[in-house]
Amino acid sequence: MALYELFSHPAERGYRAGLCSKAALFLLLAAALTYIPPLLVAYRSHGFWLKRSSYEEQPTVRFQHQVLLVALLGPEHGGFLAWSTFPAFNRLQGDHLRVPLVSSREEDRNQDGKMDMLHLKLELPLQPTEHVLGVQLILTFSYQLHRMSTFVMQSMAFLQSSFAVPGSQLYVNGDLRLQQKQPLGYSGLDVRYNVSVINGTSPFAYDYDLTHIVAAYQERNVTTVLNDANPIWLVGRAAEAPFVINAVIRYPVEVISYQPGFWEMVKFAWVQYVSILLIFLWVFKRIKIFVFQNQVVTTIPVTAMPPGEVYKEHLS
Structure with missing residues (x-):
């Protein structure tokens, strides 16, 4: 009898390390490089704060x-x-x-x-x-x-x-x-x-x-x-x-x-910031996957499985 794939889900893999490790330092640096540069780019490109409408x-x-x-x-x-x-x-x-x-x-x-x-x-x-x-x-x-x-x-x-x-x-x-x-x-x-x-x-x-x-x-x-x-x-x-x-x-x-009010200024600035932030999020996600999969920084990989699969594994 032919078999068909009826259902699938991704298996998550975690990476464990101490809070004072190189891996933790790398994540902190990656977070700073992800969220701060988009703010600087949006601000330096002029028109970040809506001063007149x-x-x-x-x-x-x-x-x-x-x-x-x-x-x-x-x-x-x-x-x-x-x-x-x-x-x-x-x-x-x-x-x-x-x-x-x-x-x-x-x-x-x-x-x-x-x-x-x-x-x-x-x-x-x-x-x-x-x-x-x-x-x-x-x-x-x-x-x-x-x-x-x-x-x-x-x-x-x-x-x-x-x-x-x-x-x-x-x-x-x-x-x-x-x-x-x-x-x-x-x-x-x-x-x-x-x-x-x-x-x-x-x-x-x-x-x-x-x-x-x-x-x-x-x-x-x-x-x-x-x-x-x-x-x-x-x-x-x-x-x-x-x-x-x-x-x-x-x-x-x-x-x-x-002269726009505070919330109108924030709304206008938020749209500019998020549009640039999405690019940085995508890029740094790929960088973090590469770093952890290839053990550029030392961590302990842990595969996370659904509870049902863990139970079956113990029974076997």
Whole structure:
């Protein structure tokens, strides 16, 4: 009758030696060379600790209905006209004050509860002999992020355009983009920039100077800027017509840079370490098998068998 192998299992062989023997010293050295070098390789290859990560989020942006406008005129008409939503600023302008008609609306196109864009129209009345050659405009916004840390700030969009020929209308269509000089936190509440961009209660002209406002704003580590505005300057204004600013400002999805937490850093580092460690484990296992099988270090081999086989051997 033909015989077939129905079941098999490996027989383990042990190697015995004293704790102060060369074999024990070899195993200690092999363990050190197995687990420590992968850590050094992963660390020296850069990026072992995840210092910065990123995610996408649609910010919660709302227009605060705060406007500061400076319209540049020819020198024969006094140089400029100005107006803002801050009464203290308007009192400082004297004969340069000109109140425009302002209308705005925000739109939530995808109905997700977050506004997607701002439509702003500003009509500045002019005398028939007055001509606008340039515009400086500041709009302020409330800007919030919630997915990781709760980040709240008051930001602005600054628009500046000037042309050689008088205009009748300025059309702007751009994105309010987030700019970061440093990553945000991964958790907690961050309100360090939740302060007004313009000190609207100040009676001093210095606090409304555009160079001062922009310089103080740029000192922040997190700001917003009006990108890809593509201003279009239209000419041919009728004698009694106002100068018009039409602006469409979008609130796009942002890629937010943040400082990872401890467990995220450990998870990222662990994956790199283990991927290298597996190679070292395989290599040193083969080295240890060779050393002990060939008695490079002196040990006593012991074959381990299942209990049933040991019992049968004694019976025989």
